[in-house]
Amino acid sequence: MRLELREITKQFPGVLANDRISIAADRGKVLGLLGENGAGKTTLMNILSGLYRPDSGEILIDGTPRVFNDPAEAISAGIGMVHQHFMLVPVFDVVQSVALGAEPVTGAVRTFDRTTARARVVELSTQYGLDVDPDAKIENLPVGVRQRVEILKALYRKSDILVLDEPSAVLTPGETEELFTIIRGLAASGTTIIFITHKLNEVLEVADTITVLRRGRVAGTVLPSETNREELANLMVGRDVELTVTRGKAHPGEAVLEIKDVFVRNDRDEMAVRGANLEVHAGEIVAIAGVQGNGQTELVEAITGLRRVDSGHIRIAGATVDQAKPRKVSDLGVAHIPEDRMRDGLVKAMTVAENYILDSYHREPYSRGGRFDRTSIAREAQRGVDEFDIRTPSIETHVGNLSGGNQQKMIVAREFSRPVKLVVAAQPTRGLDVGSIEYIHKRIIEQRDAGAAILIVSTELDEVLALGDRVAVMFSGRIVGVLPSEQATKEAVGMLMGGVH
Amino acid sequence: MQVSKRLVALGATTAIIISACSGSSATTAPSAAASAAPTAAATAAASAAASAAASTAPSGAAASQNTNWVACVAFDTGGLGDKGFNDLAKKGLDEATAMGMTTHYSEAKGSTDYAANIQRLLDQGCQSIIAVGFNQQQAVQTAALANPKVDFGLVDSTWDPSGPDGKVGTADDIAQPANFTGLDFQIDQAAMLAGYLVGGWSKTGIMGTFGGQQFPGVTRFMDGYYAGIKYWDQEKGASVKLLGWDAVNQTGTFVNGDNPWGDAAKGESLASGFVDQGADVVGPVAGSTGNGSIKFMQSKGLWAIGVDTDQAISLPQYASAILTSAQKVIDAAVLDTFKANANGTAFAGGNYEGTLANGGVTISPFHDFDSQISADLKAGIDALKAKLIDGSVTVKDYLK
Amino acid sequence: MSSLARLRPLAIPALAVLSAFIVGSVFLIFTDIPALQVLFAGRPVDFLTTAFGNVVHAYVALLTGAFGDPPRFAEAIQQGTPQAWATAVRPLSETLVAATPLIFTGLAIAVSFRSGVFNIGGDGQFVLGALGATATALLLRGFPAPITLLASLVAGIVFGAAWGFIPGFLKARTGAHEVITTIMLNYVALQIVQLALRTDFMRPPKGSEPISQVIDFVRVPALLPLPGLRLHWGFVVALIVAAMVSYFLFRTTKGFELRSAGLNLTAARYAGMSAGGSIILAMVVSGALAGLGGAFQVLGTVTQMSNDIDAGYGWTAIALSLLGGNRPSGVIIAAILFGALNNGGHEMQIETAIPLDLLVFIQALVIMFVAAPDLVRQIYRLRPKSAEPGAPASEGAAA
């Protein structure tokens, strides 16, 4: 079916998320929707899936205008969604997850007809070569398989139009390739596909047409054969961007962080880190690449004292911190930029000043004998705000009111306000605009040049390659390879990320 | 002078009670007697004098009755709606209203309200204030000493003379002032009669009893049952047993928990438990919880003893299971106290003592069971009652 | 900012109270059976005048009961005797007496809420505080009164704190939900009190009632030099403690830890704070405050421990803590408001025989309206709070 969006506009308080966006995708074709974070991709998708209603504009399917009041109507119109954050209930099994919302039922009380649903899941799985165990529990499935379950969900609903939102974010390069194969297969069988991403290579590889969004508007529509990465990047960002950060050569000193045969459990008591080994030296950046869920989160939490080390040892600046509390680790001069800034790094309902002292509130000059010195707090917080160019009405503003980039700067400012020997930064630029990304990268490199050891964990291959003096790859709980930056090519790292070594 | 009049009244009362219990027009006689004692002091005028509250307390209101009076009751926490002595006191108050007195009442939500409520009632111009419940003792006593012109009463308790040192019999004791009336009920006397009746009635020779919570006002009933059964055993050489209360060690079965006075389901289950252990009569002393027990006994064709009021009348649906009730005539006592206060008279000893002799406590008529209870048993009850009245038998002697 | 705009934060609570009273009056009217009989007899006008008259009468009685009767003040000014003044001031004094335990428990709850812990165990902590104070007073009978008094107050704090520690510890160590554990511990506390009141140590020599001896030998001194007024220094202490709590929460590092943990436990943990420690500290401080309230109640207001020492203060505290925005100053105002309601309610009952429980219902409505400010705004067509600049209205817009 042909899908067309005309002049879609959606306004949120203070944000014009979609400004007269028009796109079109033909039957059996792949439309790549390219844009950086905040360009309005997700809003557009939510409109398409019936979660939001546009303020103006129309959606046409095969030329007929359609209005979706809720997701059910979008689904019945043949639109299937694969969300970036999988919409799968962890405690359900595959059959339940796939059938949810379109359950075959029997009897007066609408008993869930599992047999029928299961048969269909098996059939579709075979037909499209998805290879999914219908009886497995979602929470026990690897990420790549979960995504296939999501695709199954759409197929199960006989979707003619499939929208994939940042589908490769959680995949290894190998898995991404498999995904592309599936996508091409689906398109060949007549499904219209909208592929949303911010990765230039991917649209170039898989899309038939590319529409670039920038700040809520269509910046241009091009054919892959008639464009190149530079043009796309220019369209996406609106100016020429340096895709690599300029950084001088590293001058590694002594080892600041030593990780030796470390095992760490996750919340479900499973061994998430299984014998990781790594050293990070003063004055160098080690970037850990890897697909999400390979133990990076647990490793970072173990380093920063948030998670107990099951066995093995972690030493920071010579001190063993296997069972140390976060406070002790931070006292050793560790700056931690956590993965999820709203959840882990900031207290939304507190002020900028309060967040600025969040992990050093108990130290001089903020605290004297257990009491706050409000003058010093205000002075230091203001200095941090000025130095890191945090856009805030005042230091008394609640942090929840700042933009994502400023929130992240807030964390960086706080963490770098102390003397730092080791920086542990997890996903430091996730969800940020290009300007903020550049700024934060610059600050991190400054810290390196000042002699700190830097450990970066990122699922963005580009970021890892851009920053890492050495690139480590984590797979299945272990560091499966450490490459110096000159050897760290996309291909080499990608292979390791996929477990090939 | 007054004393002799009182004796006359007492004699008359006794006569009425005895005649009442021997079968004639039983319904109203005990309560008539209840009010006989105090009002006798005023006049022996005809008991038929107009009283709006005639149904249960046809008080011997006289022509000289002073109804221009502000009568008030201060209830305990959780008082109103307890289906027990608070509600009975309320009934007395309602009767006072019906007589033409101005009435007010207050209800406590916590112990901080006791003193405050009494003060509010004072500010409202109350001339008599009767507080209900032992919790209010301290508040009432303090108020009575501070306000000698106002009359105070305390249901279910008497004056506590212990002074600041907290000990009785020391130099700093405080004597009971003239404006304080304790309303005390020797309910164990009536309960003893009921216990005796059970002794003669029970086919299995086992009675069960339980209380809502272990308060003296509750255990006094249970003591009475115990004593009555023991008296029966001694008199007849029988071995009737009381389950649920050990009067010697003062331990027994109580509902407790969060809803001791209103959990009818638990009352049913407790009764069932007693029946399991062989009891065929149950005497619950637990407000509405007991209603469940009575209901259960009725469903099994067995029997129960009511408490506080004549429950064969207040719970007519269960009348076929209620042998009798151990009655505390609080409503009449409250009303009589108001009337005595209004008329400027006082009870002997300064306290209202509800006894079998003055009808302040009694067992209610047998109603449906009147024909089934043997004449012998009735005679035995009457004899015991006479002995309790003349003091040749006391409940205490049978609690060992 | 104009002075009117300054009052804006008060608009919602004030309208909440107003709305609650309006709903309360609807219930009053529709349960006024005698008046309804007039309605069913076909005289709607008489019904309306009677029913509304009754409501007005009730609310006027509530007000005079809570704040005093103007004629009595006039009389007091004319006569000038301490007795007359006492009578005039008494309703006000009683309102503050009623507010005192509420300030303590309200502060207790506010501290716990601020720390992200839902302490529903205020009742249990309060009664055990009272029990501890009573027991200590009886134990130290004969010592100089100030020493006994001080020791008893400390005992109240310790007992309350201990009862707060248990759920705090369990939550920190095992994740046991404090709502459940504190409620259960409330019941256990009542049982402990009952058990204690049956001991000869506690009981007065006369009778076997489960009530303690009178402990007026350590009474907290009265605040006003007028006869028969119960207002005592406990009220002043409550105000001082409120100031201390405010200082603790907003000016000290421990308070900062508690607030951070309350707003975002993960972030607090990431920042090196001890989550378990914060929970335990919050519960202990909370329990101590409630316990101190209990101690002042027996040592100042009622001078006797009984099963009825607690009038649901722990529950009311939840309401007034919310009403006061979990701020110590707000708690004081809300406690005085609730104290006035409770106190005035008694006068209302004495004059009009309307059950006190109406006020419990009204208090519930107050919490409801305060907790749903949008509802109040909608009812009164108030402007919504201006959207904060740059606030992401939804996740979608930012992504």
Place this chain on the structure above:
Amino acid sequence: MTATAAPVNGLVPAVSEAARRAQRSARIRGIVIAALGLIAFGLASGSMTTDVTFKFWLQQQGKAFAQVDTSPGELWILAGIATGVTGIWQLWRGAAVRWRLWLVLWLPFWVIAIMGHLLVGQTAVLTNLFSSSLEYAFPISMGAFAAMICERSGMFDIAVEGQMLVGACAASIAGSMALQWLGPDAGTIAGPIVGPTVAALSGMAIGLLMAWLAIRYHVDQIISGTVVNFGALGLTNFMYLRVLQTYTDYNTPPTIEKIQIPLLADVPVLGPIFFQGTPYMYIGWIVMVVLTYFIFRTRWGLRLRASGEYPQAAATVGINVIAIRYRAMLLAGAIAGFAGSYLSLHSAGSFQMNMSAGKGWIAIAAMIFGAWNPIGAFGAALVFGFADAAQQLLSITGVDIPPQFLASVPYIMTVIVVAGVVGRVRGPAMAGQPYEQG
């Protein structure tokens, strides 16, 4: 789950610290349990010669009975064996033992042995002990079902207490009105239908209010629950004192009596325990079975659970999460209100102030104890009911234990359960979390 990490890629992983800890605590647990077994044997040796007799009515109370003559010693030996075996098993297998499950295997023996010990020299009839446990379990289990439905849908329902209270009050008034208006003949038949129905409706009204406050106005669900509990108490007390106390005709509903289920009621021993109770009890069992089926086997259940576990996921496949939550709150309100009608219509035959008396809270504890599962919740309610009934039996038979101690047992037990045994049980992930649609 095994305690050692699974070998990865042929590497032999080091025995982890956590596994060692688990092993150590398992060993300690084993030693403690085994020691308890020894204690049981020790207690047995001192009480072999004393007697205790347990009786069960065969068909009717007070008629024929079955009897077990035993001694505390024998019961202790049984407890000792059960405990000893568990302890040794635990020591042998270490952390691999699912000890919470095993708790169920030896703890009941201890309960029986302790009962026997306390009742020494007595003849105790146990029929009522068990039938009362079932009876007491009814309101608790229904409250637990109500709370569970809410939590499964992602709402918090701590207002079970208030819903029951209002249900009790409404049932009494409605039943009485039916009686008044229809006259004694029709009213006695209609009352028992009208009462519970109106109770259920009133519970639904409260559920609706709470859902509305939570969903429309984003009121924290613990706060709206507190509002309801508080308000229900105030409102029903107010109604009682202002209206029902004076106009008692409106508080005298026709009651719902115990019935004997034909045939089943005559089954020896079991009949009097299970099949001579109130209709409520049977309805409770039916609700349990139906709920279990509906929650785990039907479309409704699938969607309900999805909206409690991951509402966004449910919403994206076109499920109306808000509607599901409203419906869940309504259903829960109906169940809680219906359970409330039991309080006023079964034994009491009238509404009494605060007659729910904390049952709603115990119900929530039972829900957690029962792992958000209808059968589990019922089992937990039964445990609480048993504690109550056992306390009664002991005091009736004259066993002198401070009543305050026994009265606190269910509460202390709940605290222990919530703190310990429940530690790992997972509730619906998003219970109590507000969900914003679009």
